[in-house]
Amino acid sequence: MRTPEILLLGGPNSGKTHYAGQLYGRLKRRPKNLKIRSGDGSSVNLTALEGVLTNLEDGNAAEHTPSEQYDQILFPLVDSKNNELDLYWPDYGGEQLKLLFQQREVPAAWRERLESSNGWLLFIRLSSETTYPDAIAKLASLPEQRPEKNLRQETWDANAYWIELLQILCSVANYGITSKESKPPLAILLSCFDEYRTEGKEPKDVLKETLPLFYKFISSNWLESNLSIWGVSALGKSLSHDSNDDDFIDDGPEYQGWVIPHNETYENTDLTAPICWLIDKTT
Ligand SMILES: Nc1nc2c(ncn2[C@@H]2O[C@H](COP(=O)(O)OP(=O)(O)OP(=O)(O)O)[C@@H](O)[C@H]2O)c(=O)[nH]1
Ligand SMILES: [Mg+2]
Structure with missing residues (x-):
């Protein structure tokens, strides 16, 4: 049996927990290529995700994950060819990743996760990312249009x-910085993509336009075959803690949400597609 470990990378509020909850709902109730192995479910800690699904069934958003929390969830799965696999899936408070960046220190537990993971899944919510694209243009502008004081930016681009x-x-x-070959497969999920709809564009082109330097970095440092960029909306819309959304209540959470696959421009309801891609790459 295979036991792929996925390392989930994403800051606070980037949509990790809602994606995990929706992934669980799809695997359990509306499976496609991957489904939950029957009989094994009771022995596995999927309670946290049951809680997310319960909120979604009522048409409401789930809770923010406490910053110190780290859950290792195990999905016992079977694929369309009847191969059994245990997918290890983490969920944690996204502040941990921010702290690791700010302190330039990687705790031992994170070191182990990094070394043992087979594939990386990076969540970027473009609508909440800060960039300073006009700095150069401003320097070249007329003196009266320049800011009076040199304002120090507190947030990184x-x-x-x-x-x-x-x-x-x-x-x-x-993995080293420069060698492309040694890097793990990387799936970038542009999360909450319903907030950032750009009709008819491939997710990779949206990333290229929004974070051009980062796009250049990953294209230069990952093999093309080991990199994929997806537009993902786990919910399809925004929910609040008391939205009581009718679509979620009437049809069920498993009928909400979509992905725009790598190199494509259209939505598809298979939220498991990025995971299938990663699992496929880890064999
Ligand atoms: N519009 C929209 N909002 C979403 C979607 N998925 C999640 N959200 C909202 O985004 C916020 C953050 O989602 P979470 O899944 O809790 O994010 P997280 O990455 O787990 O955050 P932490 O637990 O703080 O690390 C919540 O208010 C969700 O309701 C989506 O697909 N579309
Ligand atoms: Mg969370």
Whole structure:
């Protein structure tokens, strides 16, 4: 049996927990290529995700994950060819990743996860990323249009943040920075993509336009065959803690949410597709 370990990378509020909950709902109630192995479910800690699904069934958003929490969830799966696999799936408070970046220190537990993981899944919620694209243009502008004071920016530009973070992680996991061949397969999920709809564009082109330097970095440092970029909306819309959304209540959470696959421009309801891609790459 195969036991792929996926390392989930994503900051706070990037949609990790809702994606995990929706993934669980799809695997359990509306399976496609992967489904939950019957009989094994009771022995596995999927309670946290049951809680997320319960909230979604009522048409409401689930809770934020406490920053110190780290859950290792095990999905006992079987694929369309009847191969059994145990997928190890983490969920944690996204502040942990931010802290690791700020302190430039990787705790021992994260070091082990980095070394033992077979594939990386990176969540980027473009609508909440900060960039400073006009700095050069402003310098060249007329003196009266320039800011009076040189305002010090407290937040990193998202391009620099993600490049720096991936460099730290690659270095700690002993992948080296420059060798493309040794890097693990990387799936980038542009999460909450319903907030960032760009009709008719491939997710990779949206990333290229929004975070051009970061896009250049990953294209230069990962093999093309080991890199995929997806537009993902786990919920299909925004929910709040008391939205009581009718579509979720009437049809069920398993009928909500979509992905735009790598190199494609259309939505598809198979939320498991990025995971299938990663699992396929880890064999
Ligand atoms: N519009 C929209 N909002 C979403 C979607 N998925 C999640 N959200 C919202 O985004 C917020 C954060 O989602 P979470 O899944 O809790 O994010 P997280 O990465 O687990 O955050 P932490 O637990 O803080 O690390 C919540 O308010 C969700 O309701 C989506 O597909 N579309
Ligand atoms: Mg969470």
